[in-house]
Amino acid sequence: MNRTKPCVETAAIAHKALIAREARRVTSYDVALVAGVSQSAVSRCFQQGASVSDATLARVMKAAALLDYIPNAAARSLITRRSNIVAVLIASQANLQYPELLGELSQHIGARGRRVLLFTLARETDVDRVLADVWQYQVDGVIAAARLSSEHIAEFDRRRMPLVLFNRSLRERAVNTVTCDHHEAGRMLVSRLAAAGHRRFGIIAGLEDSSVAQERRRGASERLAELGLPAPVVVPGQADYASGAAGLRAIISAMGAVPDAIICGSDVTAIGCLDCARHELGIEVPRQLSVAGFDAVESSNWLSYNLTTLRQPMPRMAMAAAELLCTVIDRSGGVAAPERRVFSAQFINGATARLEPVFSSVLGPALGAAQVHGTGLPAPVAIM
Amino acid sequence: MNRTKPCVETAAIAHKALIAREARRVTSYDVALVAGVSQSAVSRCFQQGASVSDATLARVMKAAALLDYIPNAAARSLITRRSNIVAVLIASQANLQYPELLGELSQHIGARGRRVLLFTLARETDVDRVLADVWQYQVDGVIAAARLSSEHIAEFDRRRMPLVLFNRSLRERAVNTVTCDHHEAGRMLVSRLAAAGHRRFGIIAGLEDSSVAQERRRGASERLAELGLPAPVVVPGQADYASGAAGLRAIISAMGAVPDAIICGSDVTAIGCLDCARHELGIEVPRQLSVAGFDAVESSNWLSYNLTTLRQPMPRMAMAAAELLCTVIDRSGGVAAPERRVFSAQFINGATARLEPVFSSVLGPALGAAQVHGTGLPAPVAIM
DNA sequence: TTGTATGCGTTATCAC
DNA sequence: GTGATAACGCATACAA
Numbered sequence: 001m002n003r004t005k006p007c008v009e010t011a012a013i014a015h016k017a018l019i020a021r022e023a024r025r026v027t028s029y030d031v032a033l034v035a036g037v038s039q040s041a042v043s044r045c046f047q048q049g050a051s052v053s054d055a056t057l058a059r060v061m062k063a064a065a066l067l068d069y070i071p072n073a074a075a076r077s078l079i080t081r082r083s084n085i086v087a088v089l090i091a092s093q094a095n096l097q098y099p100e101l102l103g104e105l106s107q108h109i110g111a112r113g114r115r116v117l118l119f120t121l122a123r124e125t126d127v128d129r130v131l132a133d134v135w136q137y138q139v140d141g142v143i144a145a146a147r148l149s150s151e152h153i154a155e156f157d158r159r160r161m162p163l164v165l166f167n168r169s170l171r172e173r174a175v176n177t178v179t180c181d182h183h184e185a186g187r188m189l190v191s192r193l194a195a196a197g198h199r200r201f202g203i204i205a206g207l208e209d210s211s212v213a214q215e216r217r218r219g220a221s222e223r224l225a226e227l228g229l230p231a232p233v234v235v236p237g238q239a240d241y242a243s244g245a246a247g248l249r250a251i252i253s254a255m256g257a258v259p260d261a262i263i264c265g266s267d268v269t270a271i272g273c274l275d276c277a278r279h280e281l282g283i284e285v286p287r288q289l290s291v292a293g294f295d296a297v298e299s300s301n302w303l304s305y306n307l308t309t310l311r312q313p314m315p316r317m318a319m320a321a322a323e324l325l326c327t328v329i330d331r332s333g334g335v336a337a338p339e340r341r342v343f344s345a346q347f348i349n350g351a352t353a354r355l356e357p358v359f360s361s362v363l364g365p366a367l368g369a370a371q372v373h374g375t376g377l378p379a380p381v382a383i384m
Numbered sequence: 385m386n387r388t389k390p391c392v393e394t395a396a397i398a399h400k401a402l403i404a405r406e407a408r409r410v411t412s413y414d415v416a417l418v419a420g421v422s423q424s425a426v427s428r429c430f431q432q433g434a435s436v437s438d439a440t441l442a443r444v445m446k447a448a449a450l451l452d453y454i455p456n457a458a459a460r461s462l463i464t465r466r467s468n469i470v471a472v473l474i475a476s477q478a479n480l481q482y483p484e485l486l487g488e489l490s491q492h493i494g495a496r497g498r499r500v501l502l503f504t505l506a507r508e509t510d511v512d513r514v515l516a517d518v519w520q521y522q523v524d525g526v527i528a529a530a531r532l533s534s535e536h537i538a539e540f541d542r543r544r545m546p547l548v549l550f551n552r553s554l555r556e557r558a559v560n561t562v563t564c565d566h567h568e569a570g571r572m573l574v575s576r577l578a579a580a581g582h583r584r585f586g587i588i589a590g591l592e593d594s595s596v597a598q599e600r601r602r603g604a605s606e607r608l609a610e611l612g613l614p615a616p617v618v619v620p621g622q623a624d625y626a627s628g629a630a631g632l633r634a635i636i637s638a639m640g641a642v643p644d645a646i647i648c649g650s651d652v653t654a655i656g657c658l659d660c661a662r663h664e665l666g667i668e669v670p671r672q673l674s675v676a677g678f679d680a681v682e683s684s685n686w687l688s689y690n691l692t693t694l695r696q697p698m699p700r701m702a703m704a705a706a707e708l709l710c711t712v713i714d715r716s717g718g719v720a721a722p723e724r725r726v727f728s729a730q731f732i733n734g735a736t737a738r739l740e741p742v743f744s745s746v747l748g749p750a751l752g753a754a755q756v757h758g759t760g761l762p763a764p765v766a767i768m
Numbered sequence: 769t770t771g772t773a774t775g776c777g778t779t780a781t782c783a784c
Numbered sequence: 785g786t787g788a789t790a791a792c793g794c795a796t797a798c799a800a
Contacts, residue, residue: 052785071520078776115501117502118501275687431795464794
């Protein structure tokens with residue numbers, strides 16, 4: 001028994017030289033040769049539930065270590081039909097807006113033994129080109145944080161490719177989704193602002209092609225109508241800082257006055273709006289104007305802003321997406337009905353919106369603020 | 385000839401049903417059968433410089449389209465020894481600090497016909513575990529924006545795995561790198577501040593294990609010593625907002641006074657420092673205190689801050705890294721000497737540091753600012 | 769230009 | 785528990 005030890009080592013050295021000379025890769029055959037077992041035995045040593053004797057395992061592992069052997073995932077996936085790779089499709093925009101998303105997804109997917117193959121979309125129209133690549137790489141599933149058409153979804157079905165939509169919903173087709181309820185978030189924000197007496201609203205929209213921004217806007221407008229408040233002045237925006245200033249000026253110009261509240265499609269836009277109001281137009285926030293955003297990005301919490309906003313639970317959503325996709329992959333074959341996981345946005349009570357009722361005791365009888373905001377509602381509207 | 389057309393179509397339909405029944409994938413053999421050619425002909429149709437007649441190409445492509453055939457990248461990489469996959473190793477920290485990096489890398493690498501397999505590191509110590517995965521996936525090369533030890537690099541060499549280090553340099557070993565000259569950036573910042581009369585410096589360090597932050601700090605300290613200025617008060621930080629406020633208080637406490645200038649390891653820290661100074665301690669910036677950051681993140685340019693900072697040319701650096709790696713991959717075999725591409729940081733002249741000489745004409749004769757800043761230098765120091 | 773035959777490195781199936 | 789052998793789906797050398 002003792003004699004095998006030096007044998008394995010010297011054999012490994014000689015064999016390694018041979019491999020280097022022939023400029024080949026180290027394969028399981030090489031390990032088998034050095035360990036003095038069959039190639040099948042080597043293969044089994046690198047699998048989970050395989051039955052191998054301790055002695056064999058030890059010999060094989062030793063030989064593998066000496067040769068720097070690592071199983072070839074390409075060859076494995078060819079036969080197992082599992083690449084252990086998950087594609088993540090994400091619009092560059094979305095990646096910049098939610099920088100933590102990719103990292104969170106990668107972590108959770110990694111924890112489930114798979115890796116993320118990244119497909120970034122400079123424009124949403126790149127989807128077609130990118131999907132062709134996705135099919136090639138034989139990924140086990142796809143998380144899409146980008147706009148997919150109904151035809152795209154159909155192709156996923158046809159190819160039996162597991163798919164989870166992230167923050168995009170598609171009414172026409174049943175498909176696995178993880179989303180935040182942006183429609184409800186828009187409603188909630190308006191409810192709170194209206195309850196505090198805001199009457200005249202401006203909205204700086206987010207990206208036109210973003211369903212997230214559209215849902216928020218729809219929710220807000222819908223709730224305003226329900227409450228019998230005037231229709232908001234809506235101006236376009238691009239979810240960036242500059243859109244905040246431009247939007248604010250456009251709203252004031254269209255309205256002929258400063259509105260009671262401005263709802264922005266994103267925090268960065270809200271911050272742009274805020275800075276413009278305070279530093280350029282001399283409008284006091286929140287005394288003369290309330291400003292609210294969406295997403296609760298890190299900077300919204302900074303002392304200079306302390307923004308009133310709504311947070312999507314990104315970490316939980318990322319985890320849910322990873323979990324959902326991996327579950328679908330693991331039970332592949334057994335095709336189950338698609339699942340929708342919807343999370344609620346969390347209200348962040350910052351300091352850029354007056355959310356106390358106008359007749360709150362903290363305000364004196366001379367309600368300058370109430371006058372600036374127009375007549376105000378006779379009574380606070382029920383919150384949500 | 386005309387008769388072949390319906391033949392291909394009906395054959396395709398029948399064949400597709402067969403494949404579905406057997407629950408197989410569509411392979412090049414299936415396409416060959418339907419198109420009435422050999423499998424190698426099909427293979428050639430999906431390669432670049434292969435010689436195929438127009439007629440064959442047309443028949444094959446038609447059959448492929450009808451069958452939804454896509455070449456299997458795993459099988460291809462097995463024989464070509466090219467996966468067309470590039471691994472990107474990135475610390476989660478770095479991803480949050482430079483959200484655009486991943487997207488830029490992905491775009492440029494995609495433009496060169498490859499995709500990014502993402503490996504995020506929650507902790508820098510995860511490198512070992514992650515590298516084992518990297519070898520498995522048979523990637524063509526690696527871009528590492530994480531700390532690698534000399535032993536790690538040695539393993540890349542041993543496996544002949546092309547590697548580009550991003551923003552990490554390693555003196556001990558020759559390796560391809562793309563970096564920004566952070567050492568020089570630190571020196572530059574001190575030179576400018578010193579030239580404007582700042583004498584007493586505080587430094588809020590970045591992450592301890594980040595070579596970027598260390599280089600900046602070393603450059604700054606070195607330049608201060610060269611200029612004969614007092615050694616700076618250095619306090620720890622974590623590149624986050626909270627570190628700014630904590631660092632500012634710590635520096636003031638250690639110094640027993642407000643320093644002339646504080647250099648922060650990152651913009652976010654600088655913004656935290658700024659907010660604390662202005663909103664909590666009532667220190668006027670830049671009149672009583674100059675604050676500078678690093679990186680020129682988007683928010684540094686906002687009206688509320690307008691930060692004095694230094695920008696790394698991230699887009700160009702990302703492009704350089706992608707280009708360098710792909711070049712190395714394409715000439716694989718011909719091992720060339722490693723290359724280092726070093727970019728310079730760009731100074732952003734914001735409004736949070738007094739960079740005019742203290743005796744500038746815009747200041748009146750009663751130099752409150754100069755007194756706050758101590759004696760000031762008798763004459764401006766030469767810039768750089 | 770086209771077809772035949774072979775190999776890439778692994779897992780899976782079956783005897784033993 | 786172990787070893788022979790057959791896939792997996794493609795690209796390539798070579799003959800035609």
